[in-house]
Amino acid sequence: MQSFYLISVLACLLPVALGDDPSVAWCYNEPTCNDTTWPRIATDFCNGTRQSPIDIVSASAVADSTLGAFTLAGFDDKTAFTKIENTGKTVKIELASGAMNVSGGSLPTDYSSLQFHLHWGNGSSVPGSEHTVDGKRYPMELHIVNAKTSLNGNLTEILADSEGLAALGFFIEVESGTTDQPASWKSLADHLRNITESGESVSITDISMNDLISGVDTTSYYRYLGSLTTPNCNEAVVWTVFKDTVKVSQNVIDLFSNTVRIGDSTSELVTNVFRNVQPLNGRQVSTTVASSATSLATTSLLALGLAALHGILHLG
Numbered sequence: 001m002q003s004f005y006l007i008s009v010l011a012c013l014l015p016v017a018l019g020d021d022p023s024v025a026w027c028y029n030e031p032t033c034n035d036t037t038w039p040r041i042a043t044d045f046c047n048g049t050r051q052s053p054i055d056i057v058s059a060s061a062v063a064d065s066t067l068g069a070f071t072l073a074g075f076d077d078k079t080a081f082t083k084i085e086n087t088g089k090t091v092k093i094e095l096a097s098g099a100m101n102v103s104g105g106s107l108p109t110d111y112s113s114l115q116f117h118l119h120w121g122n123g124s125s126v127p128g129s130e131h132t133v134d135g136k137r138y139p140m141e142l143h144i145v146n147a148k149t150s151l152n153g154n155l156t157e158i159l160a161d162s163e164g165l166a167a168l169g170f171f172i173e174v175e176s177g178t179t180d181q182p183a184s185w186k187s188l189a190d191h192l193r194n195i196t197e198s199g200e201s202v203s204i205t206d207i208s209m210n211d212l213i214s215g216v217d218t219t220s221y222y223r224y225l226g227s228l229t230t231p232n233c234n235e236a237v238v239w240t241v242f243k244d245t246v247k248v249s250q251n252v253i254d255l256f257s258n259t260v261r262i263g264d265s266t267s268e269l270v271t272n273v274f275r276n277v278q279p280l281n282g283r284q285v286s287t288t289v290a291s292s293a294t295s296l297a298t299t300s301l302l303a304l305g306l307a308a309l310h311g312i313l314h315l316g
């Protein structure tokens, strides 16, 4: 009961820390207020040394065969999503308390999923992912935000912990030659016309997380330590960025930058809602090892072992 209460409190409080309604006013695209001014308005963290997002240089990523598979509990649950909200800076989907958990994936402990949200540019032609790979920016990026289960929803402790949050990032790419695909994404985007103004929300049912990330091999990813990508940019995030992309029709991607507004019905559309990439400052990005390479290595080792055994038997 107590932990249920705390998780409920967290679900209400964490979006504050994640930038929807922070202690400081912040923006993406105003001439006098954009991500270059965040270090002045949120001095505690936005000028830190392990900030996110980053450009992932694939050739510099260190292969780490210990980066294992995730256990994604509740990702098939079509009742996990509760509501979809226009925050004026993103579209956020809240998750029922305890409905989705993330563990494994070489994370230090178990995490409870709180919400997911999206970053985009201006239609499919002006990409707006936050992370880039070898300088390439994708049309959109989906972030699932998860907090250490053991911290029982205590926001102070979560943000003070260098691994208090585990964020899962998925790139969205255009699937050319299709319309309204996949059905899960069309259904998600169809809610946007009900939340055109900032602060509006509607309930959302009948889509699971796995419906939205279908086709992504979750055993293939990059890993590094970073921060929230919105003020106050707290350096409390273990980042996972998946290599596979989610393929979505251009017309569905375009709905995000065409439909929701930063304020009331007369305000601008929500566009280019991503932070620019931040310096690595010597941080290491790790990468999973391709499973074919792993099995190849295992096979070679096995072959070597058999050869050795063969040799021993002959010697004997």
Ligand SMILES: *[C@@H]1O[C@H](CO)[C@@H](O)[C@H](O)[C@H]1NC(C)=O
Pocket (backbone or CB within 6 Å): 029, 030, 031, 032, 033, 034, 035, 036, 037
């Ligand atoms: C971002 O803000 C800075 C400081 O006010 C300003 O110099 C710059 O032109 C702004 N950039 C954009 C793209 O508006």
Ligand SMILES: *[C@@H]1O[C@H](CO)[C@@H](O)[C@H](O)[C@H]1NC(C)=O
Pocket (backbone or CB within 6 Å): 043, 044, 047, 048, 049
């Ligand atoms: C960030 O700014 C604050 C306030 O100006 C300062 O105390 C802190 O040392 C700065 N941090 C870095 C990493 O520059």
Ligand SMILES: *[C@@H]1O[C@H](CO)[C@@H](O)[C@H](O)[C@H]1NC(C)=O
Pocket (backbone or CB within 6 Å): 073, 074, 098, 099, 100, 101, 112, 149
């Ligand atoms: C998620 O973890 C919580 C806390 O351990 C547990 O109560 C809940 O049943 C888990 N949910 C799923 C879908 O495994």
Ligand SMILES: *[C@@H]1O[C@H](CO)[C@@H](O)[C@H](O)[C@H]1NC(C)=O
Pocket (backbone or CB within 6 Å): 122, 123, 271
């Ligand atoms: C977004 O693109 C549309 C048309 O493609 C254009 O009219 C609009 O000015 C663009 N918005 C921004 C903020 O660049």
Ligand SMILES: *[C@@H]1O[C@H](CO)[C@@H](O)[C@H](O)[C@H]1NC(C)=O
Pocket (backbone or CB within 6 Å): 154, 155, 156, 157
């Ligand atoms: C959260 O943790 C802090 C620091 O340990 C503590 O002072 C505070 O009382 C806790 N808050 C709640 C709601 O339990």
Ligand SMILES: *[C@@H]1O[C@H](CO)[C@@H](O)[C@H](O)[C@H]1NC(C)=O
Pocket (backbone or CB within 6 Å): 193, 194, 202, 203
């Ligand atoms: C969304 O808006 C449409 C009209 O555009 C309306 O028919 C529908 O009932 C609304 N759905 C919700 C959940 O509010």
Ligand SMILES: [Zn+2]
Pocket (backbone or CB within 6 Å): 117, 118, 119, 143, 229
């Ligand atoms: Zn995000």
